[in-house]
Amino acid sequence: MNDLVRTIDLSKRYGRRTVVDRLNLRVPRGAVYGFLGPNGSGKSTTMKMLLSLVQPSAGQVLIGGEPMNRSTRRRHLAHIGSLIESPPGYGHLTGAENMRIVQRLLDVPDRYVKDAVDTVRLGGQMDKRVREYSLGMKQRLGIAMALARRPSLLVLDEPTNGLDPAGIEEIRRLLRSLAADGVTVIVSSHLLGEIDRVATVLGIVSHGGLLFQGTRTELMSASAPDTLLGCSDPPAAARLLFARGTASAREHGLLRVPGLSRQARADVVTLLVREGIGVHEVRQEEQTLEDVFMALTQGGGL
Numbered sequence: 001m002n003d004l005v006r007t008i009d010l011s012k013r014y015g016r017r018t019v020v021d022r023l024n025l026r027v028p029r030g031a032v033y034g035f036l037g038p039n040g041s042g043k044s045t046t047m048k049m050l051l052s053l054v055q056p057s058a059g060q061v062l063i064g065g066e067p068m069n070r071s072t073r074r075r076h077l078a079h080i081g082s083l084i085e086s087p088p089g090y091g092h093l094t095g096a097e098n099m100r101i102v103q104r105l106l107d108v109p110d111r112y113v114k115d116a117v118d119t120v121r122l123g124g125q126m127d128k129r130v131r132e133y134s135l136g137m138k139q140r141l142g143i144a145m146a147l148a149r150r151p152s153l154l155v156l157d158e159p160t161n162g163l164d165p166a167g168i169e170e171i172r173r174l175l176r177s178l179a180a181d182g183v184t185v186i187v188s189s190h191l192l193g194e195i196d197r198v199a200t201v202l203g204i205v206s207h208g209g210l211l212f213q214g215t216r217t218e219l220m221s222a223s224a225p226d227t228l229l230g231c232s233d234p235p236a237a238a239r240l241l242f243a244r245g246t247a248s249a250r251e252h253g254l255l256r257v258p259g260l261s262r263q264a265r266a267d268v269v270t271l272l273v274r275e276g277i278g279v280h281e282v283r284q285e286e287q288t289l290e291d292v293f294m295a296l297t298q299g300g301g302l
């Protein structure tokens with residue numbers, strides 16, 4: 001059983017609105033699973049269903065191959081740490097006092113708490129009141145609370161939201177160190193760039209549906225970059241392509257043709273040459289991962 005978490009057609013409806021639509025997520029053991037999608041795409045709702053905080057309308061969640069339900073919930077949650085939406089903690093108490101409350105609730109030894117605090121690098125800040133913490137420190141304290149039980153699975157909902165670049169980098173560093181310790185992490189964001197490089201697997205959702213699941217490399221290779229064509233008669237070339245159902249746009253004396261596969265690109269060149277149009281340049285324009293993500297989540301498809 002290689003997947004620590006799987007969801008089978010997981011769905012949530014509120015009234016007549018479907019906000020999570022038949023999701024089949026696969027989170028391999030030891031992965032940092034980057035769960036990405038625009039605001040309102042159903043990420044938090046999905047994560048709450050993973051934690052059994054929200055009941056699915058249909059489908060199910062499997063943890064280690066076992067269904068998460070009312071009777072297994074306690075057992076599963078004992079090894080899952082989570083941080084959902086805003087960071088927890090009492091502002092008028094110090095970091096140390098907050099951690100003590102968590103320790104008592106979980107009934108764990110001192111060294112679990114100490115290790116959790118060290119992992120998030122808040123060791124020097126524990127005597128400060130939490131309301132004096134920066135947002136980044138609050139997020140890290142929330143993660144320390146989630147880590148105090150020494151979970152095998154950590155579910156973090158938008159931990160980089162609202163952080164400055166240094167705070168985001170701190171979270172990335174933390175995710176890397178957790179992964180190195182063998183913790184499986186599911187982390188969401190509405191901004192690809194905040195987590196794509198630390199994520200070993202990406203799941204991209206939009207309007208509650210899964211658009212892509214796989215590695216960063218797979219996502220890039222699934223993209224069809226634009227082709228830029230330099231030829232002797234661009235207007236004639238554009239007409240020929242249009243007649244075959246291929247759209248193009250003139251741009252600085254070149255023709256831009258979106259979304260061609262290797263074969264389609266070769267066919268286009270053959271067609272133009274056969275029709276007597278000289279082709280002197282064929283260039284593929286690299287898409288950035290951000291372009292691919294935007295195209296996907298804005299409904300452009302790959």
Ligand SMILES: Nc1ncnc2c1ncn2[C@@H]1O[C@H](COP(=O)(O)OP(=O)(O)O)[C@@H](O)[C@H]1O
Nearest residue numbers: 014019020037038039040041042043044045046
């Ligand atoms: N308890 C609820 N009742 C009704 N609608 C909800 C509820 N929770 C979330 N939604 C709706 O479900 C959609 C997905 O929300 P959410 O899971 O929070 O998305 P995300 O975390 O990706 O921003 C949103 O349109 C939101 O308004």
Ligand SMILES: [Mg+2]
Nearest residue numbers: 043044157158
């Ligand atoms: Mg959310």
